Amino acid sequence: MTANIEKKREVSVIHLIFSIIYWSLTLATVMLIFLLSSDNAVDSANFTYIFVEIINGMAGKQVVDNSTLREIGHMLEFGCLAFLTFMAFDNTNKISYQTSYAESPMKILQSDNEMNIILTLWFTILNAFFDEYHQLFVAGRDGTILDVGIDCIGIIVVLLIIRIIFTISLKARGKKEVRYQV
DSSP states (O other), X not given: OXXXXXXXXXXXXXXXXXXXXHHHHHHHHHHHHHHHHHSOHHHXXXXXXXXXXXXXXXXXXXXXXXXXXXHHHHHHHHHHHHHHXXXXXXXXXXXXXXXXXXXXXXXXXSSHHHHHHHHHXXXXXXXXXXXXXXXXXXXXXXXXXXXXXXXXXXXXXXXXHHHHHHHHHHHHTTOXXXXXXX
């Protein structure tokens, strides 16, 4: 019985709940991206055209065209996926100290933040490749490596922002990043 009480104290319920929420949102975003990629070329162009009309109508002039908005959409959707994935990995790592990267026998990088960023990069870039591969089988659509690059821009920008905010936050609190002893 004492061992069970000890184990319960080692688990952060808040991080467990946030982990479940962020992983659910991450998977929902992956499914949304898949659904948007499943539209044929005509339906997809019509969907984007609605937003082009709204944006240009609000601006009172032509400020964006269909292809530019599609590229911005790619960056935004994969930027959102990167943020949600990072938060999911971060909260999962904080559920228990015993399961954190710091306790792992294999330390690829020197901090939990760096590890979360690398895992997020892998997960989101693989999703970008999968999304483009999937589009090869959709009528009128084609998967291109250029679109993967555009997706990666959104991913990298979000992860850079996260890293900068993390660093500024630590400095503001007078702390240094916890580094692993390799």
